[in-house]
Amino acid sequence: MxxxxxxxxxxxxxxxxxxxxxxxxxxxxxxxxxxxxxxxxxxxxxxxxxxxxxxxxxxxxxxxxxxxxxxxxxxxxxxxxxxxxxxxxxxxxxxxxxxxxxxxxxxxxxxxxxxxxxxxxxxxxxxxxxxxxxxxxxxxxxxxxTEPMAVAWHAVRKGRVGRNQTAFVIGCGPIGLAVISMLKASGVHLVIASDFSPRRRELATQCGADIVVDPGVDSPWTASPKKSRITGAADVLNLGFDAMERLRRIPNLPWWYLFRAAHTFNKAPVGPVIFECVGVPGILDQILTAAPPLARIIVVGVCMESDRIHPATAINKQLELHFVFGYDPGEFRDTLHMLADGKVNxxxxxxxxxxxxxxxxxxxxxxxxxxxxxxxxxxxxxxxxx
Missing domain, CATH: 3.90.180.10 (Medium-chain alcohol dehydrogenases, catalytic domain)
Structure with a gap:
């Protein structure tokens, strides 16, 4: 052989x-x-x-x-x-x-x-x-x-992105491109991709990214046409005030049950879902610093070196940080059939x-x-x- x-x-x-x-x-x-x-x-x-x-x-x-x-x-x-x-x-x-x-x-x-x-x-x-x-x-x-696309499918599933939520893909190498493809195959309406390489930005567009940004020129975080009213910690605090003012207007409403139900059933983040697909030291802390409050960050890129982050930044913004790796046999099989059925190219x-x-x-x-x-x-x- x-x-x-x-x-x-x-x-x-x-x-x-x-x-x-x-x-x-x-x-x-x-x-x-x-x-x-x-x-x-x-x-x-x-x-x-x-x-x-x-x-x-x-x-x-x-x-x-x-x-x-x-x-x-x-x-x-x-x-x-x-x-x-x-x-x-x-x-x-x-x-x-x-x-x-x-x-x-x-x-x-x-x-x-x-x-x-x-x-x-x-x-x-x-x-x-x-x-x-x-x-x-x-x-x-x-x-x-099938194998690299299954890695992306596993990451997208862990992200639990709602169709009307914004997804950011930071880094458009092979895994970033696969994540873009799988996000669009799952029906996400707005995918914003970011990469310094013109070639990779071109490929990101071919994979279905709705907005592609050169981070050396523009910020991906301001590229969305959907402007969020949550841009800082004060906005997060005001969510509680706004909710309570509305709920208190209804007499005899056990409003705390509504909060409990939200805690139980709401699996999608309030903010956007960000896929880190670079995997070099410093990029994760950059994302934590720039990400909108209440965002979910899915770490797909594999950084092989020691790195430093500022946890207080993520705490103050209530960011979710998920690390993903590989896939399970069911995800592998489903990815194969998504490819074969033409749902992802x-x-x-x-x-x-x-x-x-x-x-x-x-x-x-x-x-x-x-x-x-x-x-x-x-x-x-x-x-x-x-």
């Missing part, structure tokens, strides 16, 4: 022993595999990532001295089955799968662990229970984006395709935001440049 192997941050194409599916596993031919932002980090910072993963309970993350076949955003077709499987699909059936396998009770992150070879290869192993057939003739290119994200020998140059190209968003790998393609 040909695969691109990463060792000490260097890529090389090798002929590796054929993969053999273990118990409960399925062997796939890889059709396409996306290069993820976390792959870019893992190539050069995997030891720090491994220390962080170990501190949170997973001690099998790739290390720089190991030889690892990366790649966790893939689509493929069924080749063979291991023992203990139900052989659900015929050979040749196009499928996608969550990038995780299990040996006994030990989970392994596909493409991010030396024990679970990833999709930068001609073949990959997946768990049958975590595999889904590709419906409606969805292309291999689009099916390969991932095409703007795909900006190039290379073969195994082109991965090194693809990583270099992805370091700049001026051209590419998502580069796919076709293991059988001779293309080396994008």
């Amino acid at each position: 040909r695969a691109t192997v990463c060792t000490k941050g260097e890529f090389r194409v090798e002929d590796l022993p054929a993969l053999v599916p273990g118990r409960g596993q399925v062997l796939l031919n890889v059709l396409r595999c996306g290069i993820c932002g976390s792959d870019l980090h893992a190539r050069v910072h995997c030891d720090e990532l491994a220390d962080l993963a170990a501190a949170t309970g997973y001690d099998r993350f790739m290390r720089s001295n190991q030889s690892v076949v990366m790649g966790h955003e893939f689509s493929g077709e069924v080749v063979d089955y291991g023992p203990g499987t139900r052989r659900r699909w015929k050979p040749g059936t196009p499928v996608v799968a969550l990038p995780i396998v299990r040996r006994g009770r030990q989970p392994e992150l596909t493409g991010l662990s030396a024990a679970a070879s990833g999709g930068y290869a001609e073949q990959v192993l997946v768990q049958e229970s975590m595999t889904f057939p590709v419906p409606n003739g969805l292309s291999a290119d689009h099916a390969a984006l 991932p095409e703007p994200l795909i900006t190039g395709t290379v073969g195994l020998y082109g991965i090194d140059l693809a990583y270099t190209a992805l370091a700049s935001p001026d051209r590419h968003a998502k580069i796919l790998i076709d293991p059988r393609s001779p293309v080396i440049t994008v």
